[in-house]
Amino acid sequence: MSYCLGIDIGSAYSKGVLMDDRELRASYYCLSGGDFRLTADKIKKELLSQADITSKDISRTVATGYGSKMVAFADKEITDISCHSKAISTLFPSVKTIVDFGDLYSKVFLIDGKGNLLNFLLSGKCAGGSARVLKVMAKVLQVNIENLGDLSFKAKKDIEFNTGCAVFAESEVISRVAEGFAKEDLLAAIHKALSAQCYSLAERLGIERDFALTGGGARNKGLIKAMGDLAGMDVHVPDAPHMTAALGAAILADEALKRLEVRGQNFFVDK
């Protein structure tokens, strides 16, 4: 048994993936909360419990995400961009362009056929370009965030919308609601505006086929469709896009472990 743990401490949600020789054994996610150290411990405990193993069974841990430096038990920190790249290239080897809809930022990165990172861009500091704007809108329109995508498909009117700033976008939605626009139409407009913002980021980097979406925002069908329409091509989306960085971290942990074993240094790995 060579268990590897990937743990992604994001700004809003934290996720963990436990693998045994590339086989998924357990996964878990929860709100990040106000203490990233405690959250990391909680995720580890849950994964150990699911797999019915102890801490000593874990051969290597890679931490990623905004709070990765807070994961005291990690052997290595690797950025979420590299972790996403690794997971996506493993799941979809033909992908060259990735858009990650995160809660804090949206990110676009180019990878080569081997999952190596070539270049990347982040959305601006404003939440207007991140998946956070969807949460804000769900709250304003009093809609379950899980249903945003499906509702947007029922739109009947085309509305022009601006998500340059999440705060202004919130005010704009409230004004439009007061003007009598249907929430379905507003949601479609928000998806379109958000995807346009991220797409322009991708265009700055140069889009190369194939194209994949990842991150928590990629759970939203409306956003996937809007991005696909803009790109004019099918987009690949993992089954659990919010878990991709944690999955990549676990794969990178596994790769490092195997490299260490090949070099005969596995004795130094704390088992």
Add this chain to the structure above:
Amino acid sequence: MAEEQKKKKKRRTATKAASSIGPMVKDFIVGTNRIRAEGKQKLAFTFIVCHHEEILRAMDVVPIWTENFAGICGAKRDAERFLERAESLGFSRSLCTYALCGIGFDHWREELGEMPPDAPWGGMARPDFMISTGQILCDPRAKWYQASQQYMPDVPIYNMDMPYPLYDRTADHREVLGYYHKYVVKELRGLIDFLEKQTGKKMDYDKLEERVELSDKTWNLIHETYELRSASPCPMGTGDAMNTMVPMCFMMATQETYDFFTGLNKELKEKIAKKEGVIENEKYRLLWGGGLPSWFALTDFNYFNSKGAVFPAETTYRMVTPLDEMDLPETSDPVEHLAWRWLGYWTFWYDKARKRPGSEPDVERLINYIETYDIDGVVMHEAFSCRTWHVGLIWQLHQLAKIYKPIPVLYLGKDGKQETGHRELPSLILESDIIDISSYSEVDTRNRIDAFIETLESVAKDKASVS
């Protein structure tokens, strides 16, 4: 501001010359306050890179570089209270934060009739007059002192306009250079008239000529010294250059500056001979390709260093170009020479840019530095409050990608055979401000740097697999 945020780690310098800058700046600020108290010399608020230092020094006028003082407040993490004061006067935080800091400070000093409490290094002295020097795009340079004058109505302003011909790929700028030269000469002579009235002294043109000659000599020395940084390992990085910019931008036309760069030149040559670099294991050579630094976060350069990255070159504050390559018209009039040098500096990259399809002067400069300094990646900083220097950075990277993307790179294919692919130069844009610390997140900035380093690692791995 929270005390913790105010506490600042000291940046490690690679050169002895850079470590001597802090006391030099402090002496300068303390010196202006002493001059104010003595009242023997005139003090002028003014801006850097306007080719008028020689005139000021020949007239024995002591410049107070107001942007420099704002930078000091930023570096000491003590700008917030001055920014807040400017905001309370009705100035938006999205304006130039150098200007806001200066306006807030001036207002406070004038209101108290003495320096604000615990003013950084004794504070910015009250000027006898102010010399605005707009540089085409930088509107705060024209408006800042007008705003400050509300609180110092007795302090006169001379507003000097220093244009230069804009780049046009289809036209030779020399066709209109003569008109610009006449205009700039007139503006500089206007400054001399203004100073003569303010000081009650006549300009000594022999003294001016001496100052101009000293400056020219220093320009060539700085160029030669900075070129030494192309050595591998790199003996001095951009972190240090953000210190050595002080004599270059604030103390030109002085023997002290010439001596400083003579010392730096010697120090770099010694380091090169001993193969002594900024870091022991130099992995990546980066270009600081644009943007003023976050003065409160210069330790980020040390963070890059800790990841094996050095910055052998930067476009920011490299305010000299080699005079012998500028082909300046001969003149015995030092004022005319200053105007030619001004135009020569701003049009320096025009001819080179015209020769390269897709290039532009700003991009051409980047390309030349990338090639000269053997650069692996480009880092820029977008400071939200400075439009002048930061507008166009993304466009420059876009153009750069067009130039570098077609360069074929060989990859090792699946079957072990080499395949041709294309690679662009990795780039990183940091986002924050020059002195407004509320715009900065260390965790966020360093996460970005980490991702950039991983990109460089990946590129290096591919290059290694080819060789």
